[in-house]
Amino acid sequence: ILNVEQSPQSLHVQEGDSTNFTCSFPSSNFYALHWYRWETAKSPEALFVMTLNGDEKKKGRISATLNTKEGYSYLYIKGSQPEDSATYLCASTSGTYKYIFGTGTRLKVLA
């Protein structure tokens, strides 16, 4: 993988559902994986920065895991609420310190 890819592109879930999405990134020369939450008409807000293989981070109902060997990260949202509706972006950094962003997963939580 040369780019950062996110799937699915968009997702509609019912309030209370749990959901997860994927970020795939180049595993060679990996430094860090960033997750951001981006609400419409606002700026991206950092959720997690992950560096170590097997890392798990949690913030309220949102958690993330990291597999640097195979180059993927999962973001989980437990019991989705309408206020979770946003675009979730991941970005990978390598030894060149350049940040490569995925195109995001647009989540819509229906009340």
Place this chain on the structure above:
Amino acid sequence: DSGVTQTPKHLITATGQRVTLRCSPRSGDLSVYWYQQSLDQGLQFLIQYYNGEERAKGNILERFSAQQFPDLHSELNLSSLELGDSALYFCASSPGQPSTDTQYFGPGTRLTVL
């Protein structure tokens, strides 16, 4: 409010012109990053400065340049503007230089080139 400020909020200009976008990082942050978000593309990393020095360069066109001043504010200069340069330009800051630092994004400057 992330503590990162960007001016102006909106900018409308014509092709061929030159504009300067300004960013003030959070108090104490030494790194500044610039990003471009066009309609048909995701967030593109342009450039990073750390304590006045260029740290990393992304997909920044030769017509674009940036600098970080001694007071740590940064400016992104866009020249010979083309229609395709219309985009939302974000600045972000972080405390240090490692790529493991959390970045805090400003509200963005929306540039429209007519």
